Amino acid sequence: MTIYHLIDDAGFGGVNRMLDHLIRALGHDAERHEVVRIKRGQFSPPRLENASHIVSHLSVCWKNMPLMTALRARYAETPLIHVEHSYSERFVAARVENRDRFETLLSAAYALFDRIVAVSAQQGRWLGRKFVGADRLAVIEPCVELDDFHAVPDRIAGRKTVIGAIGRFDTQKGFDILIEGLRKSDRQDIELHLYGKGDEEKRLRKLAGNDPRIVFQGYAESPAAAMASCDVIAMPSRYEPYGLVALEAMAAGRPVIASRADGLAGHIANGAAGVGDNTPDGWAKFFNELDINDFRRGAVSRRKQAKEAEQVFAERWLRLLGDLTERSHQFLMAA
Incomplete structure (x- = not known):
């Protein structure tokens, strides 16, 4: 059972650090997570052997639409998940000039996936209003390795x-x-x-x-x-x-x-x-x-919240992957 994560971000930023943490937190003998680097704008999806799930961390842009479309066609029976790391309501207000074109892009891209993952409840509410039904939307706040911060x-x-x-x-x-x-x-x-x-x-x-x-x-x-x-x-x-x-x-x-x-x-x-x-x-x-004295109190509580966030991150990913596995099995049995 291999879960493939596709990413077109080569930098050592939050997305890559989150992936590193996710693989350490969830990987075990029965379930392998593998990161696949994608060149932005490539047309053909990679060959992903024995894929149980495919998770896109790709940029949603017109340049990547042929790849995403081909990915859906090649892996028609494999659960596809897209994590929206980049876009938000304030992003649109600050950066997008042609909103109709932008919303057409997001609607077309998101329709290719079984689940869309929002990285915050606020982003999730925006996605739910504009693009994705509640039955296809999940909220999983990111987490990275926090030991050095603790x-x-x-x-x-x-x-x-x-x-x-x-x-x-x-x-x-x-x-x-x-x-x-x-x-x-x-x-x-x-x-x-x-x-x-x-x-x-x-x-x-x-x-x-x-x-x-x-x-x-x-x-x-x-x-x-x-x-x-x-x-x-x-x-x-x-x-x-x-x-x-x-x-x-x-x-x-x-x-x-x-x-x-x-x-x-x-x-x-x-x-x-x-x-x-x-x-x-x-x-x-x-x-x-x-x-500053008003802020000095509460350090213990803040650290505890961060610990809880680590646990919730792992639990929500396990739940999402498990739900899609169950649905996929039901679909195959019905077919």
């Missing part, structure tokens, strides 16, 4: 409060909002430490100017080590289907301040602080009113 010691109070922001330097992440917010703030006992790299770095450095409170730390080889140096983690994203950094911060016992973009609203419901107005003025107001 091992991070509680932060000892210092003279300054360090706000950490970790991720790609991309407009999606909203680090420009954070920088401008701190520059508008009067607080001199707060530092903003930015961990990452990307196309926006030059612009972000220009926005930061010579403000000594803003420190560019470069790419974080170890996100857990970066979090160990921070008191709070900030996530001012403009859109975010889930927000894996928030889960990692919880495992490290660090409080999170976030926008309400898509899946981040779910983290706020689970204990993160909402910034409210995700603008420079909104963040400036939050910084000016911040009392």
Whole structure:
């Protein structure tokens, strides 16, 4: 019994780390998980011997539609699952100009799969309203290996409060909002430490100017080590289907301040602080009113929540795969 995971993302980002964790968490003697690398835009699906399930982590784009269509045709009796890692309601508002064309693409792609997996309840509600019936939709929040984050010691109070922001330097992440917010703030006992790299770095450095409170730390080889140096983690994203950094911060016992973009609203419901107005003025107001002592409590509870999230992740994947196996057997017997 082999479960194949198809992916066209070559980077060592959240999707690949989630897959690594999924394989470690679910793989056993009777059930093998195998990752298959796909070149975006290739026409023919790979030969997948003895496939019990096929899970797509592919980008839904016009370039990949021939491959997805051929995959459905070749494996007509094999349960096909697609995990939607990329798109969300706020993504559409921020990035999509021709919405009719975009919605046609998603509707056509999702129709090829037996199940669509949303990575947050918020994304799931959007998918359910627009594209997928409740009988074909599942919600499984991602998880990665969290041991390094659980091992991070509680932060000892210092003279300054360090706000950490970790991720790609991309407009999606909203680090420009954070920088401008701190520059508008009067607080001199707060530092903003930015961990990452990307196309926006030059612009972000220009926005930061010579403000000594803003420190560019470069790419974080170890996100857990970066979090160990921070008191709070900030996530001012403009859109975010889930927000894996928030889960990692919880495992490290660090409080999170976030926008309400898509899946981040779910983290706020689970204990993160909402910034409210995700603008420079909104963040400036939050910084000016911040009392770090209000956030220091609750580290044990946050770590416990992260442990529970690991368990729920595995349980939901097992349930989904089991349900589709049962349906597939019923279909074959009826045929």
